[in-house]
Amino acid sequence: MVINMSELFTVDGTVKTYEVPLEMSEVIWKRKKYPIVSKQPVELRLTHEGDRKIAITAKVSLVLEMPCDRCLDSVKVPMDLDFERNVDANASAEERIAQLDEQSYIDGYHLDVDGMVLDEMMTDIPDKVLCREDCKGVCPKCGVNLNHQTCNCDRTELDPRMSIIREIFAKNNRTDS
Numbered sequence: 257m258v259i260n261m262s263e264l265f266t267v268d269g270t271v272k273t274y275e276v277p278l279e280m281s282e283v284i285w286k287r288k289k290y291p292i293v294s295k296q297p298v299e300l301r302l303t304h305e306g307d308r309k310i311a312i313t314a315k316v317s318l319v320l321e322m323p324c325d326r327c328l329d330s331v332k333v334p335m336d337l338d339f340e341r342n343v344d345a346n347a348s349a350e351e352r353i354a355q356l357d358e359q360s361y362i363d364g365y366h367l368d369v370d371g372m373v374l375d376e377m378m379t380d381i382p383d384k385v386l387c388r389e390d391c392k393g394v395c396p397k398c399g400v401n402l403n404h405q406t407c408n409c410d411r412t413e414l415d416p417r418m419s420i421i422r423e424i425f426a427k428n429n430r431t432d433s
C-alpha cells in the first residue's frame with residue numbers, strides 16, 4: 257500500500273498513525289522465493305519534523321516459510337520487525353540516485369509500505385534455518401529424511417569431515433616415519 261505523505265506537510269510536528277495491510281505474499285531473497293504464511297497489518301507512525309522531513313516508525317509481524325538447511329522440511333520463521341526510518345521528501349529521484357540513497361520505496365511524496373518492509377526484511381532474513389537444533393538431515397545415499405525414518409545405509413564412508421580427518425592422520429603418520 258502507498259501512503260501519500262503530503263497530507264502531513266501542512267503543519268510541523270504533525271503525527272499520523274496508520275495501520276495498513278501488507279500486500280506481498282512472498283519474498284524473493286537471493287533468487288529464491290519464500291512464502292509469507294501469516295502476517296499482521298503494518299503499524300506506522302509518521303511524524304513531520306518540518307521542512308518535509310519525515311520520521312517513520314514501523315512495526316510488523318509476519319511468518320515466512322523457509323526450507324530447513326539440512327532436511328528441506330518447511331520451517332516457519334517468525335519475523336518481528338520494529339524499525340525507524342528518516343525520509344527527506346524534498347529529494348528528487350535524481351538526487352537519490354546521485355547520493356546512492358537506497359530508499360527506493362520513496363517516490364516523491366509517496367511511501368511504498370511494502371517496499372519499506374521488504375527493505376528492512378532483507379537485513380533480517382536468516383541465512384540458514386534448521387527445523388530443529390539436532391536435525392539429522394537426509395541420508396546422502398537413499399535420501400530419506402532421517403528425522404522421520406531410519407535406513408540401513410552405511411554412511412561412515414560418506415561423511416566428508418571424516419575423510420579429511422583420515423587424510424590428516426595418514427599424512428602425519430607418513431611424516432613421522
Ligand SMILES: [Zn+2]
Nearest residue numbers: 324327387391
Ligand atoms: Zn531439518
Ligand SMILES: [Zn+2]
Nearest residue numbers: 395398407409
Ligand atoms: Zn539411507
